[in-house]
Amino acid sequence: MRRLTRTVNGRVGLAILTLLVTASLAAAAGLLPHLPAVQHPDQALQAPSGEYWLGTDQYGRDLFSRVLVGLQLSLRISVVAVLISTLVGAMAGIGAGFVRGWLEAIVLRGTDILFAVPSILLALAIVTALGHGWLNSAIAVGIVYVPIFVRVVRGPVLAMREADFILAGRGLGFSTWRLLLGHVLPNVSGILIVQVTLALAWAFLTEASLSFLGLGPPAPAASLGKMVSDATSLAATAWWTLAGPAVAIVMAVIGLNLLGDALRDAFDPSTGT
């Protein structure tokens, strides 16, 4: 933790994330200046003011409240998505690296295939197949990032397989499960933490892109990507309709990226940037 806050990247990333997570928790608790879904047609397209901090959209809805709600939704989708890819990817990667044999062949071929399809296309196809909704978005984004976790984990596990402490464990008659959970997993947890942070940034981006293309959670929900695409035709006359959601997306992605970089530096001093 101290190594994390020693770098500028780590401090800035941590600060941005704390701010955003607090804001989205506030949104989840209902602490908002206005109701995000209530329309005030007489207040449509108001510029930012003391009453409406980020202005209002074409239906007179408060953009600040909508951005917070959208942020909370996007963060929730990203976290669930990365949870899926971490669990599936780490299990497959550890299994492939440790057990090897046919399991490794199947897992590696599978990751090759998933890697060959551009991530947004794969997510797009999966979302169309599953239907719209926040959980389906999370599943789609989660599947897309499984291969990265497989690759990142498999290498070190492969090297660890012949390490002395594993051989010692085998000699003591430990079961494969005990070796995997008690000895291999803790040793890849550093890599995993770094990868989880970076994957959160990608997941956030992919989710925003999906909802920008109209494939995110359906209409009443406020989603950041959808707000940006709604602003396309409005931005020329009402810049604030674009500014609020755009700044929220950019802050989240940059914050997560910075934190990921700082974590990587903290865990692996050899890749100093």
Next chain:
Amino acid sequence: MTLLGVAIVIFVVLHVLPGDQVTASLGVNAGLLTPDQHAALERYYGIGQPLPEQFASWLGSLLTGNLGVSVIGRQPVIALVATALPVTLELALAAIALGLLWGIGLGVLSASRPRGLRDGVGQVVAVAGLGIPSFVIGTGMVGLLASAFSYFPNSQGYVSFPTDPLLNLQQILLPALALSLGIGAAVMRTTRASLLEVTGQHFVRTARGKGLSGSAVLWRHVFPNALLPILTISGIQFGYLLGGTVIVEQIFVLPGLGRLLLEGVGNRDYALVQSITMLFAAGFILVNLLVDLLYTYADPRVRLR
């Protein structure tokens, strides 16, 4: 082999979709069909058979170059793809060229004075480039240009390069710039890290000791040795770039493969979506093969066996 896997994955994902071409092309009216008519239409689209047979026949015709007929306007998919492909290709190439240009340029500048002012600026640009999604910057560009300068070259419809080279370049420049952000930022960071690593090695000190000028050391000794990671990251980033074309073409109203694909997804146009996704995957694999081949030029120690 990987492509075959991609084909299977795409096919399976698309065919668990609820609804089929019959309901997609006739809408609610599909409910008015007699069972006989419905069966006839299913035969027409070739969707009455079990899935493995459908897959085999699709794959067979794919290999012979027959991509099927699109639901949109009953046009052959190959014709639709043939008109859209040049647009996407031009966009992707322009974006890569721009990304490599400013990415390598900024990386070299940053590495020349580590921790100096230009390094700081370069790092901030790279972080911003990674953090600002292309759809945000694209929407911003469109909004700003339209409001402040009433300039939007893409409003009058896409013009191909041979028809009007100048207008075509104007139409491609902005979307390519928006797309180049991600690839440029990644290339910049890799260039910087790789250059710094090579600069620390002994042969560079020797070259300096011989009295070579700074630029000669950089371009003849350091840069060629730092090229491999830059090539690798460019190949990987190409995948993100392909995905990005879908979004950027949508914003800048370019009639490329990405727009066609989105249209296909909306219309349940299996033939179209499958063909385009396969094309994207093939493009990605091809580019990364090309990168592997380029390794041998960049580093003579890498030999193809």
